Amino acid sequence: MSTEWLHGALAIAGLGLITLVTRGFFLLSDSPWPMPAWLIEGLRYAPLAALVAVIAPEVIMLDGQLISTWKDARLFAAAAAIACFAWRRSVLATIVVGTSVMVALRMGLGW
């Protein structure tokens, strides 16, 4: 076993532990965690915020900057996805439509 492999394996083992501890941070202790009411209320917005925080940079940014040209497959794919969901309210249909537009523009026009 090379040191490189060992280093990698150790790193990954640590990552597994870190992920477990962060995902279960407030679930680790058996004693109750009192939370202020405003926090419990506010956390209702966390799922939406987390989703949008991932989507927004993925769609309108490239390499840390706002995209400069409208000829970007992602813009059209996202717009198609939004339109599809607004019309059909189906996540599966949205995935199919959005991905098709993306692949078509990316492969067909090179956007």
Added chain:
Amino acid sequence: MSSITPGMAAWGLVTGVAMVKTGMGVPLALMMSLLVFAGSAQLATMPLIATGAPLWVVWATALCVNLRFVIFSAAWRPYLGVYSRRQRLGIAYFCADLNYVVFMRRFPDPKPAPEHLPYLWGGAALNWVAWQVASITGILMADSVPTESGIGFAGTVALIGVTGSLLNRPATWVAAAVAASAAVAAYALPLKLNIVVAIAAALAAGLLMDHGGARWRRKTEPARPVSPVSLANPADPAAPAAKPGGDA
């Protein structure tokens, strides 16, 4: 959950391919996929591992990228605090972002209930299997997968769909707009910290909308005379509409 799965599988596939293409090698990539099971942490640390960066750098990176999980676990606590530690740790390993999002959409009331665990484990099992199958496929067939076709975007599109299902009140639109602006504005922050900033900003915006809006409405509404008819009317428009969304 099952309709979101194709999007998550696309992401799993792309992540698997990326792990091998960054030079990690198949055994380590397989180990990472199974032990870590966190796409963003994997993507952030794979180049570091491939180039032999110091362990503390790898771990600090993952810690920062995973900070949003700490926020989610605070939200989980009121629902899951009643279960055994083994159960809670199992959930901590298996539950990805999307399991958290669809669960919170389905069960908005933060109190324990018997239908929570079956729902949670059903979604988590499906997502884990789909992700791992896709990821391992990507790892083993990295050279044959055409990632430049943009197929990985299916994951982002899936999130767009789920986001649409969460935008059910004006306050949510405001919170979403704030989150998007914050995430883009703070994008220069390393290690996906912009996500944490966006969550905090959206939390504040949402709370302001909920409380500020109620106060404003009370101030601006003219006093209504109380009549026997309105007292007896069960269809009170002021009652909160708490409807769990349908299964995606």
